[in-house]
Amino acid sequence: MTTALLTHSDSLDHVTPPGHAERVDRLRAVAEALTTEGFAGLLREDAPLADEAELLRAHPQGYVDKIKAAAPAEGTVALDADTHMSPGSFRAALRAVGGALRAVDMVMAGEAANAFVAVRPPGHHAETARAMGFCLFSTVAIAARYALDRHGLSRVAVVDFDVHHGNGTQDVLWDDPRVLFVSTHQMPLYPGTGAAIETGAADNILNLPLPPMSDGRRFRAEFEAHALPRLDAFAPELVLVSAGFDAHAADPLAQLAWGVPDFAWITRRLCDIAEAHSGGRLVSTLEGGYDLEALAASVAAHVAVLMERGA
Numbered sequence: 001m002t003t004a005l006l007t008h009s010d011s012l013d014h015v016t017p018p019g020h021a022e023r024v025d026r027l028r029a030v031a032e033a034l035t036t037e038g039f040a041g042l043l044r045e046d047a048p049l050a051d052e053a054e055l056l057r058a059h060p061q062g063y064v065d066k067i068k069a070a071a072p073a074e075g076t077v078a079l080d081a082d083t084h085m086s087p088g089s090f091r092a093a094l095r096a097v098g099g100a101l102r103a104v105d106m107v108m109a110g111e112a113a114n115a116f117v118a119v120r121p122p123g124h125h126a127e128t129a130r131a132m133g134f135c136l137f138s139t140v141a142i143a144a145r146y147a148l149d150r151h152g153l154s155r156v157a158v159v160d161f162d163v164h165h166g167n168g169t170q171d172v173l174w175d176d177p178r179v180l181f182v183s184t185h186q187m188p189l190y191p192g193t194g195a196a197i198e199t200g201a202a203d204n205i206l207n208l209p210l211p212p213m214s215d216g217r218r219f220r221a222e223f224e225a226h227a228l229p230r231l232d233a234f235a236p237e238l239v240l241v242s243a244g245f246d247a248h249a250a251d252p253l254a255q256l257a258w259g260v261p262d263f264a265w266i267t268r269r270l271c272d273i274a275e276a277h278s279g280g281r282l283v284s285t286l287e288g289g290y291d292l293e294a295l296a297a298s299v300a301a302h303v304a305v306l307m308e309r310g311a
Contacts, residue, residue, distance in 0.1 A: 003303065003310040004112035005034060006099040008047040011120045013088025017076050020084065021253055021290040022121065022134040030118050030286065033296035034303060041307060043112055047099025047119055050142075054097060057145035058138040058172045063129045067093075067136055079131045093121055093136045100143040100285050104238070107281040108151045113310030114274070116243075116303050117285040124166035124242045124287050125191060133164065133191055140242050140285055141172035144179050147238050154178060157236035157273070159227070160185070161266050162244020162287040163254040165194030169242065170205055177202035180234045182227050184208045184219060186247070186256050206230050212255040216262035219247070223269065231273045239274040239282040245289030245298040253290050263298045267305040280309065 012024050034042065055064045070077060071090045078084050096119035103115035123140060125133025144156045157180045158173070160166040165185040170193065173179045185194050187209030194207045208222050245263060247256040267284075274282040284306065289295035 001110065001113035001310055002041055002043050003307045004103060004106050004115035005042040005044050005118060005303070006047045006103050006115060007031065007118040008095045008099065010088065010092050010095045013086070014092035014121050015076060015086035015088065016084045025292060026289065026295060027118060027120055029292040029296040030299050033300045034118070038304065039307070045102070047095045047117065048102050049091070049094045050098035050101055052094070054101060054142060054146065055137055057149070058128065058142045060129060067131060083131050083134055083136070085136070089121065089136065095119055096121065096123060096139050097137055097142055100139050100283065101146050103283040104143055104147045104151070107283055108147070108238070113280050114271070114282040114306050115284065116306060117283065119286060122287040123285070124160055124162060124169045125164070126168040127171040132168070135168060138168045138172045140240050141169045143283065143285070144173065144240055148178050153237045155180070155234060155236050156238045156240060157182065157231055157234060158240045158242065159231070159270055160242035160244070160287070161247065162242055163247040163251065163256055164190055164244065164288060165207070166242055167191045167193040170198065174205070175201035177204050180204050180206070180230065180236065182206045182208070182231065184210060184223060184227070186210055186212055186254050189254060210256060213257060215257040216259060216265070219258060219262060220265060223266065228269060228273070232276065235277040236273070237278050239270055239278060241270060241282065241284035242287045243284045243302060244287035245295050248289070248291060248294040248298055250291040250294040251289065260297050260301045264301040264305050267302045268309070271305065271309040275309070282306070
């Protein structure tokens with residue numbers, strides 16, 4: 001088997017205003033990083049459009065209708081100070097969800113050992129009925145529910161190492177005991193959630209906030225001491241990853257001091273969990289990362305480990 005890469009040019013049609021951090025060039029940088037010879041073995045596939053009904057796994061119909069109707073005929077529109085839509089944004093968001101769901105299908109069917117879904121807009125800040133933080137729909141939470149319901153799983157782990165807390169994922173999955181949500185993130189920082197006392201209605205959430213300016217050594221120690229034992233005890237049948245690369249020291253939106261080797265390290269540890277409990281099945285979906293050079297290098301390291309472990 002191998003590692004699948006799912007992406008689509010529709011992701012480039014989600015256009016944000018000039019100067020916006022979550023911009024089209026992010027995906028171009030990722031795509032270029034994954035075109036070098038070392039990534040020739042990727043199983044490349046276009047991300048399909050998700051059926052709009054799949055969005056209801058995380059969001060009410062009224063919210064889906066509201067977001068669909070908000071897309072402008074031209075230019076951009078602001079849903080809040082951070083979150084914008086252009087004419088292609090709704091379709092791009094459907095590609096993002098569709099890519100994650102197709103990746104789940106591929107690893108569950110044995111078509112790929114693991115997968116990376118390179119799409120935008122990101123999703124982990126989108127709450128049940130609120131778009132925010134550059135995000136429209138809770139992509140990874142939808143994928144978790146899809147895996148549970150469509151593939152008959154009992155336990156899915158969602159691990160989010162974006163520098164910003166995945167408040168949307170937490171909101172959607174708060175009372176779902178079938179999912180263990182683990183998040184490492186800087187605190188204090190946007191969106192202001194993710195304290196250690198936030199543990200979910202079914203004790204199914206583990207938040208590991210990290211102080212500003214802490215480096216990869218602090219992160220690794222916290223993850224080894226707290227996250228890995230919880231994940232092992234939970235024994236997930238599938239591992240989903242919200243892969244944000246904005247904890248890199250060069251990122252302009254946060255103040256952690258990780259390097260590229262830290263993203264390779266966390267990828268290896270998550271592959272260890274997947275190999276121990278789920279036959280290696282792991283699906284990673286792009287979230288943040290706003291310094292283009294750091295993003296490209298970090299994604300390349302992440303995918304290289306997935307390929308190594310999926311071979």
